Amino acid sequence: MSPSRPRLLPPLTLRLHHLRGGATWLSFGALLSLLIIISVLILLPLRAQQRATMADLRETVVARATLIQSRLNEVSYQVQIQREAAEALLEPHTPLPPSPLSAYLGSSDGAPGLSLALVPSELVPARVGNLVLNASAASPDLQRETQMALWLFPLHRAALRTTPDLAWVYYLSAGPLYAVSPWVPVRELHDRSAGGQPGFLLRPNNDDLLTRAAPARNPGRAAFWTQPYVDPASQQLLVSHGAPVYEGRHFRGMVGADLRLGFLQQALDTRHLSGGRLLLVRSPTASLAEARLIAGSNQRINPRIAPTLAMQLGLNAGELDDKLAQSGEFRHSGTRELIAVPIPDAGWWLVYEVPSGRIMLSVLEQLQPAAMVVAVLLLLLVFTYHRLHRSTLALQRLAMRDPLTGAFNRRALFEAMERERARYRRGGHLYGLIMADIDFFKQVNDLYGHAAGDEVLRVITRVLQTDLRDTDLLARVGGEEFVILLPHSDPATALATAERLRHQVEQTVVQSGDNTIQVTISLGVTVPAYAGEEIDLTYQRADVALYSAKFSGRNCSKCFFMHE
Numbered sequence: 001m002s003p004s005r006p007r008l009l010p011p012l013t014l015r016l017h018h019l020r021g022g023a024t025w026l027s028f029g030a031l032l033s034l035l036i037i038i039s040v041l042i043l044l045p046l047r048a049q050q051r052a053t054m055a056d057l058r059e060t061v062v063a064r065a066t067l068i069q070s071r072l073n074e075v076s077y078q079v080q081i082q083r084e085a086a087e088a089l090l091e092p093h094t095p096l097p098p099s100p101l102s103a104y105l106g107s108s109d110g111a112p113g114l115s116l117a118l119v120p121s122e123l124v125p126a127r128v129g130n131l132v133l134n135a136s137a138a139s140p141d142l143q144r145e146t147q148m149a150l151w152l153f154p155l156h157r158a159a160l161r162t163t164p165d166l167a168w169v170y171y172l173s174a175g176p177l178y179a180v181s182p183w184v185p186v187r188e189l190h191d192r193s194a195g196g197q198p199g200f201l202l203r204p205n206n207d208d209l210l211t212r213a214a215p216a217r218n219p220g221r222a223a224f225w226t227q228p229y230v231d232p233a234s235q236q237l238l239v240s241h242g243a244p245v246y247e248g249r250h251f252r253g254m255v256g257a258d259l260r261l262g263f264l265q266q267a268l269d270t271r272h273l274s275g276g277r278l279l280l281v282r283s284p285t286a287s288l289a290e291a292r293l294i295a296g297s298n299q300r301i302n303p304r305i306a307p308t309l310a311m312q313l314g315l316n317a318g319e320l321d322d323k324l325a326q327s328g329e330f331r332h333s334g335t336r337e338l339i340a341v342p343i344p345d346a347g348w349w350l351v352y353e354v355p356s357g358r359i360m361l362s363v364l365e366q367l368q369p370a371a372m373v374v375a376v377l378l379l380l381l382v383f384t385y386h387r388l389h390r391s392t393l394a395l396q397r398l399a400m401r402d403p404l405t406g407a408f409n410r411r412a413l414f415e416a417m418e419r420e421r422a423r424y425r426r427g428g429h430l431y432g433l434i435m436a437d438i439d440f441f442k443q444v445n446d447l448y449g450h451a452a453g454d455e456v457l458r459v460i461t462r463v464l465q466t467d468l469r470d471t472d473l474l475a476r477v478g479g480e481e482f483v484i485l486l487p488h489s490d491p492a493t494a495l496a497t498a499e500r501l502r503h504q505v506e507q508t509v510v511q512s513g514d515n516t517i518q519v520t521i522s523l524g525v526t527v528p529a530y531a532g533e534e535i536d537l538t539y540q541r542a543d544v545a546l547y548s549a550k551f552s553g554r555n556c557s558k559c560f561f562m563h564e
């Protein structure tokens with residue numbers, strides 16, 4: 001530096017620090033883009049697969065409901081045949097030939113009334129059903145009805161053979177007549193606890209069946225399903241399907257069939273159901289809120305105390321009803337999924353319940369191969385990002401350093417000065433600034449060559465750096481010019497530091513090839529005049545102080561303090 005050449009800082013250079021953090025923003029942007037790409041890569045297939053899984057499950061539930069419905073249809077069909085046959089046999093004004101079985105009607109073995117218990121044993125195969133007539137003397141009407149019932153037995157046999165899971169097929173008269181297949185000893189048809197008295201047939205819901213069939217309750221003569229009940233003879237769960245029988249306009253009774261609900265096990269099997277469970281419910285009003293449990297996967301239900309669906313699921317009845325009945329699907333706070341499929345004939349619903357987490361698990365299982373690809377991609381992206389980040393940091397570091405000496409450069413100095421200035425303005429501490437310039441450096445170059453000059457620059461940098469605190473910042477701002485930023489320093493400390501540095505350099509001997517070189521430095525010292533002073537002004541004051549040191553003969557430190 002020449003003393004006759006006072007300098008002003010190029011303002012553009014000073015503003016370089018505004019570029020600070022550009023690389024960081026770039027990395028952040030890259031990371032954000034990666035996250036968005038990854039989210040899209042993961043979330044889109046996940047959502048699509050989740051929807052597909054739910055659609056598959058719904059199809060499975062519908063298939064199970066159809067299976068149940070088809071078994072119910074078989075029973076309806078059989079009952080319909082019975083009813084048509086009964087009404088054809090009872091066609092008014094049509095004579096009814098006596099059944100061959102009528103020859104064996106008589107008092108049964110100790111039980112009251114008439115029955116078929118007297119059929120000889122060699123004819124037992126023909127004795128497909130039992131007929132209980134709780135009257136010793138029959139009116140012509142009752143005799144006609146009895147003949148009709150006897151003629152129904154072959155149809156009973158056909159129904160029992162073709163429709164598995166039928167427990168009973170019967171004609172239940174509004175009068176004192178009951179014809180039921182298959183044949184059992186007549187005693188078993190009576191309620192022993194009631195002393196085998198007439199009218200106390202074992203089946204508990206006969207009265208209810210007749211009430212449902214009778215015109216008062218069923219003017220449309222519709223076939224109907226009852227609620228499930230436990231058969232006292234077999235202790236199995238049965239459900240009855242009945243249809244009224246009329247002779248012309250005169251209500252006679254009903255035909256019916258009882259279906260064992262054991263067949264539901266197959267329909268309620270939880271395989272291929274993603275760990276969910278199936279509940280079969282019956283609703284008297286088509287409202288799911290009132291629906292009661294008939295059967296459930298892995299669950300034995302006592303129909304006498306069957307809980308409501310809402311209770312079983314621990315849900316609010318109204319909420320359950322509205323959402324599930326309308327859409328057939330229900331998502332409860334994202335914790336579980338419900339699918340309900342109606343089985344309209346019997347007033348049943350097949351309800352599937354599964355925790356949402358299980359669906360997600362099976363979705364992940366299905367997406368496993370794709371997930372592996374995404375995971376590999378993810379790893380690659382993370383790896384690439386890591387490399388990019390490291391390169392960016394390395395570039396950032398390089399961009400802050402002077403390549404020859406490794407000291408910070410002008411840009412790094414200005415950023416640090418801005419930080420110190422802001423800190424001082426916020427109530428922090430004063431900072432000091434020292435500008436140092438090697439004296440007569442041109443002569444070093446001229447005498448020993450440029451390479452030796454470079455070596456001198458490197459050694460002096462090392463010497464200065466060694467003598468500074470970790471928090472101080474040494475920057476090379478020109479050919480042989482250095483600036484030292486001293487955070488948390490008052491004027492006296494700054495001046496003392498400058499003198500110490502000057503002394504260290506003075507003591508230093510630089511060996512370059514065969515040459516032994518010694519240099520001195522001149523230093524200008526300053527501190528900000530006030531908190532918030534622009535760094536350009538502080539810098540310029542240090543420059544003026546340095547100029548003064550040069551002017552004073554070099555190898556000395558000069559201060560320019562305007563500190564309040």
Ligand SMILES: Nc1nc2c(ncn2[C@@H]2O[C@H](COP(=O)(O)OP(=O)(O)OP(=O)(O)O)[C@@H](O)[C@H]2O)c(=O)[nH]1
Binds near residue numbers: 440442445550
């Ligand atoms: N070897 C070497 N020389 C440099 C480098 N940068 C600048 N110089 C030289 O440093 C010298 C600076 O000379 P001047 O500005 O006249 O200052 P001076 O000779 O040190 O004199 P005063 O500062 O007035 O004591 C010039 O000869 C530049 O060529 C560098 O990176 N390496």
